[in-house]
Amino acid sequence: xxxxxDWGVLFREPYGGWLISGFGWTIAVSLxxxxxxxxxxxxxxxxxxxxxxxxxxxxxxxxEVFRNIPLLVQMFLWYFVFPELLPDDAGxxxxxxxxxxAFTTAAVCLGLYTASRVAEQVRAGIDAIGQGQRNAGLAxxxxxxxxxxxxxxxxxxxxxxxxxxxxxxxxxxNSSVALTIGVLETTAQARQIEEYTFQxxxxxxxxxxxxxxxxxxxxxxxxxxxxxxxxxxMISLGAR
Amino acid sequence: xxxxISLITMGAVLLVAGTATSYADGSPVLDRIKERGSINMGHRxxxxxxxxxxxxxxxxxxxxxLCMKVIDAVKAEIGMPDLKINLVPVTSQTRIALMANGxxxxxxxSTTHNLTRRKQVDYLPTTxxxxxxxxxxxxxxxxxxxxxxxxxxxxxxGTTNEKAIKRVAAQNGININTIMxxxxxxxxxxxxTGRADAYASDDVLLYGLISKSKNPDExxxxxxxxxxxxxxxxxxxxxxxxxxxxxxxxxxxxxxGEAEQIYNKWFNPGPTNINMPISDTLKMAFEIEALPx
Numbered sequence: 001x002x003x004x005x006d007w008g009v010l011f012r013e014p015y016g017g018w019l020i021s022g023f024g025w026t027i028a029v030s031l032x033x034x035x036x037x038x039x040x041x042x043x044x045x046x047x048x049x050x051x052x053x054x055x056x057x058x059x060x061x062x063x064e065v066f067r068n069i070p071l072l073v074q075m076f077l078w079y080f081v082f083p084e085l086l087p088d089d090a091g092x093x094x095x096x097x098x099x100x101x102a103f104t105t106a107a108v109c110l111g112l113y114t115a116s117r118v119a120e121q122v123r124a125g126i127d128a129i130g131q132g133q134r135n136a137g138l139a140x141x142x143x144x145x146x147x148x149x150x151x152x153x154x155x156x157x158x159x160x161x162x163x164x165x166x167x168x169x170x171x172x173x174n175s176s177v178a179l180t181i182g183v184l185e186t187t188a189q190a191r192q193i194e195e196y197t198f199q200x201x202x203x204x205x206x207x208x209x210x211x212x213x214x215x216x217x218x219x220x221x222x223x224x225x226x227x228x229x230x231x232x233x234m235i236s237l238g239a240r
Numbered sequence: 241x242x243x244x245i246s247l248i249t250m251g252a253v254l255l256v257a258g259t260a261t262s263y264a265d266g267s268p269v270l271d272r273i274k275e276r277g278s279i280n281m282g283h284r285x286x287x288x289x290x291x292x293x294x295x296x297x298x299x300x301x302x303x304x305x306l307c308m309k310v311i312d313a314v315k316a317e318i319g320m321p322d323l324k325i326n327l328v329p330v331t332s333q334t335r336i337a338l339m340a341n342g343x344x345x346x347x348x349x350s351t352t353h354n355l356t357r358r359k360q361v362d363y364l365p366t367t368x369x370x371x372x373x374x375x376x377x378x379x380x381x382x383x384x385x386x387x388x389x390x391x392x393x394x395x396x397x398g399t400t401n402e403k404a405i406k407r408v409a410a411q412n413g414i415n416i417n418t419i420m421x422x423x424x425x426x427x428x429x430x431x432x433t434g435r436a437d438a439y440a441s442d443d444v445l446l447y448g449l450i451s452k453s454k455n456p457d458e459x460x461x462x463x464x465x466x467x468x469x470x471x472x473x474x475x476x477x478x479x480x481x482x483x484x485x486x487x488x489x490x491x492x493x494x495x496x497g498e499a500e501q502i503y504n505k506w507f508n509p510g511p512t513n514i515n516m517p518i519s520d521t522l523k524m525a526f527e528i529e530a531l532p533x
Contacts, residue, residue, distance in 0.1 A: 002477050003340045004359050080429055095435040096392070102419065179397070182420030188397065191333055195398030198360045200337050 009199045010206050019203075022189030023210050029107050029175040029185060034168060036111030041118025046148060048119065049126045059119065066116035071109075071177050078109040079181040106178035114171050121163045125156030158229055165222040169215050186210050267481035269345055270318055278324035279311055282344035282474075285329055286424070288448045289506045289514060290350040290368070290471070299327060299348075302506040306367055306490065306499070307348035307473060313489040314482075332398060336360050339474055346486070347474035350442070352400050362479075363472035364486040365529040367499070369522050371465030372404040373443040375431060375450065382438055383462040385414060392417040394427045394436035404467035405440045424449060431459075442469055447514055470525075487531075495530035 009015055048059035066074070079102070083091040098104055129152055137147035179188035190207035194200035273279050283299040284291040294300040315323045328344050335351060338344050340360045353363040374393070376382040382391070385408055395402040397420050409416045419436055421427040428449045430436040439446070446461045453459060473490075475483050493499040500518060509515040 002342065004477075080426075080433065080435075083435075084433060092434065095433070101435075180422045180426075182397070182422070184420060188420070191398055194333070194336070196356070196403070198336050198357050 003201065004199075005202070006197075006199050007202055009193065009197050009202055015193045015197065015203075018184075018189040018192060019186070019206055019210070022184060022186040022207075023214075025103070025178075025183055025185040026172065026175050026210070026214070029103065029110065029178050029183060030172045032107040033110035033114060033175065034171050036108065037114035037118050037167070037171065039115075040111070041115040042122050044115060044119035045122025046126070046153075048123045049152075051144070059123075063116045063119050066113050067120070071113050071174060072180060074113055075106065075109050075177055075181055079105050102178070102182045106175070106181060106183045110171065110174055110178065114167060114174070117167055117170075118164070121160045121167065122156065124163075125160040126152050128159055129155055158231065161222065161226045161229070165219065165226075168218055168222065172214050172218065173211065267479050269476050269479045269482040270314070272342070273314065273323070273345060274318050274320065277320070278326050279314060279346075280326045280328050280344045281307060281311065282328045282330040282335060282338060282347035282349070284331070284349035287350040287445075289510050289512050291348050299329075301348075302502060303348040303350065303367070303471075303473065305502045305505070306493070307346060309493060310346065310364070310473065310486045310489045313485050317485055335474065339476060342476065345476065349474075350445075350471050351474050352469040353472040354400070358477075360477060362475050362477045362483055364475060364483065365490050365494075366470040366472050366525050367490065368444070368471040369519065369525060370442040370444045370469045370471065372401040372440055372467040372469070373446060373461050373465065374438045374440050374463045375446040375459055375461050376438040377431070377458055378460050380437060385409065385416075385463060385466060386412065388416045388438060389414055390417075391437040392419060392435070394419050394421050394430040394439045396421055396423060396427050396441060399441070400467055400469055401441050408466050428453065440466070444514070444516065447516065448512065451513055491529060491531045494526040495532075499526055 010019065044059045044062050047055040048063070050056060069077075083094040085091075086094065095101060133151055133155075134147055137151040138144070142150065175185055176187040178185055179191070182188075184192070186207050190200075190203040193203035197203075283304060285293050285299075287301070287303075289301050290303040291299055291301040311323070311325060315321055328338070330338055330344065330347060330349065335344075335347050335349065336357060339347055350368070351357075351363075353366060357363075374382065374385065374388070381387060385405070388409075393405060393416055395405060395418050402420075405416070405418070408414075419430060421430055424441065424445060427436075427439045427441065431439040432453065439449075441449075443461055443465070450456050450459045450461065473486065475486060490499070493502070500523070503518050503522075507514055507516045508518070
């Protein structure tokens with residue numbers, strides 16, 4: 001290989017600063033998207049386990065639509081097609097006046113997409129508990145809402161901590177798709193550094209390390225949470 | 241055990257083959273082409289009309305035609321008339337890395353020859369000259385970069401155009417909002433849908449985008465050149481023996497006028513109706529680069 005290595009490029013201005021700013025955007029997009037995904041995903045997931053056919057139907061439609069369209073395509077649709085479907089003024093607002101149009105679009109799009117995946121896990125967690133506890137709760141005179149609040153959800157969320165960890169990690173990696181609509185996150189900045197200096201191998205190595213760092217921290221954090229909320233004798237420990 | 245023996249044998253065979261065909265003045269690229277029995281040609285997929293996939297699914301264009309002439313000369317040099325040509329698609333993000341790591345032996349696209357890139361790769365003589373200009377909607381009142389004050393311009397990530405606009409804006413204290421796009425079609429979409437007031441790119445590519453848009457009459461390409469972008473065929477670094485073959489071929493083509501004929505085939509008016517007669521600057525460049533034997 002005939003390549004001129006220069007690791008110093010990562011520490012020279014402005015390139016070092018670009019990586020740091022890219023890191024910041026990666027975190028910002030991911031956390032905003034995750035907040036949305038977790039909230040909406042929980043609601044949709046719960047809807048899919050209720051007795052109401054309407055709610056179940058809405059939940060199923062949501063999951064199937066958002067889970068089955070590639071993220072890259074969704075990003076494109078939200079950014080370029082969605083504003084065109086709105087009335088002219090509203091479309092123009094989305095395109096121009098909305099604060100940080102690319103960032104907002106990316107965070108919302110990634111959040112809605114991940115919500116469909118979180119919803120499936122929430123549903124799986126609730127289903128895993130089985131019909132018995134639900135019936136027992138109802139028989140004791142709890143309302144359906146109370147059954148969810150005091151019986152089903154506390155257990156199901158504990159069960160799904162490991163798959164949720166995967167989703168949380170994935171959202172950081174998926175946030176790189178935001179570069180296709182011009183959010184200058186870590187991967188985009190690595191590309192920029194490559195284009196400005198042609199030291200692409202160094203830039204992408206740095207980006208790789210940043211992603212590993214972020215995902216390691218997330219993994220540690222989630223393991224901590226898992227340990228903290230563990231209830232001895234619960235289903236999630238049965239497999240250990 | 242078997243694998244180790246076969247590895248050693250293979251190594252020995254390669255070594256013998258290598259020494260047997262080595263060039264006296266040392267050309268690692270020619271050596272590897274000869275060893276492989278094939279040459280790896282990098283090409284673009286939508287750089288119209290330089291290097292793009294034609295209706296028959298094969299790459300074609302101005303740069304491809306010139307490259308084929310260079311490859312013919314390589315075949316003659318190493319005495320392998322039936323040398324195989326491997327087509328390797330590249331993008332603006334992968335082309336330098338694939339050249340630096342030895343995957344491709346020459347790149348035939350629309351690559352600006354600049355000195356920073358020369359730290360990683362080498363170039364044959366300039367075969368096209370363009371520069372950054374601004375495309376906007378007619379009646380938008382935009383002609384020069386100064387008119388973009390307070391307006392939004394779309395820029396393609398990682399292009400020389402992005403650098404040029406930011407540099408000129410900073411120098412002249414012009415306050416421009418930028419939005420980054422992934423590639424030319426998205427940049428054009430941003431302009432068409434009103435997300436951006438202008439899209440800045442190489443003028444030749446802008447004319448190509450306009451000619452393919454729904455309403456070509458609505459758009460205009462205006463302003464002075466904001467950067468100087470000479471295109472060249474990219475070759476691996478540190479192999480002057482190999483590069484000389486390319487330099488000689490192109491000099492011959494430019495001297496004989498064949499280079500201009502190939503230019504006219506693709507640009508005047510060209511299969512995509514781009515209609516760009518050869519500029520005086522490029523004509524002059526051809527004359528200067530047509531070095532004597």
